[in-house]
Amino acid sequence: MTTDYIEPIFTATNKVLNNILQLKEIKQGPTAVTEELIATKKVNISIGITGDLEGAIIFSFPEEMALKIVREMSGMEIKEIDKFVTSAVGELGNIICGNALTTLSQNDYCCDITPPQVIIGIDNKISLASEEISIMPLETNFGEFDVNIGLCNC
């Protein structure tokens, strides 16, 4: 299976987070492949992809990181995960995927995205249509999070 769409997703994540949060550096850890996605972090933002690639990209943030992101953006004291927080982080996922799709369209992948879905909780099984899911761990000065890519170019 070709997975040439993974790098553009990393590049978009890096770019958008740098622009919005002025992150110093995003370190990309080794990508793991799994058949089943069990949430290991509390705030999961799923963006559906349709078209030449089908499936979803899921951004998984620890609670503290999601709060820190929204604190940084809003300049406000944010103590708990609520609709405001999930919506702000959801839009972040939306923008990252939008950016990634622009690059992918130049590589002849023509896709669309669907609005962000928020899945809160650890240990939940997150269903994805694809047979394989690539888990890309990323390390930033805001915390560690994962980008889970469950796409199929079939």
Add this chain to the structure above:
Amino acid sequence: MLWKEKYKIGIEKVDQQHKEIFNRLNNFLNVVRNDEEMKSKLEEIEKTLDFMGQYVVVHFDSEEKVQQEYNYPHYEEHKEVHDRFKEEIINFKQEFEADKYNEDLVMEFSGRLLTWLINHVADEDQKIADYIQK
């Protein structure tokens, strides 16, 4: 929601408008997120939505005019993004009018607005600055 010097695009009028939008939205977020009852927030929400509906149109027009003056090559794409945003504000205004006491609806809109606006000013508008400076 804090304005940062790095958001400047170097066109005084546009930078001032961006600052004004950030200030107004900052007040809006403070009202939306305080612990008061929804009833006491309605006036500020309505005021901000009216402001967004009017001022943002004026601002987008100024920004689009600058892009045309400089023959900015991504004018059409950028205008499309502006038009979609204006449409979103109109849609939300309608939803809000129909369901004024729905706090979740307002929270959801505010969160999206926060991220959208920062990204737009910190990324998409910076491309205009980069082009002009070249």
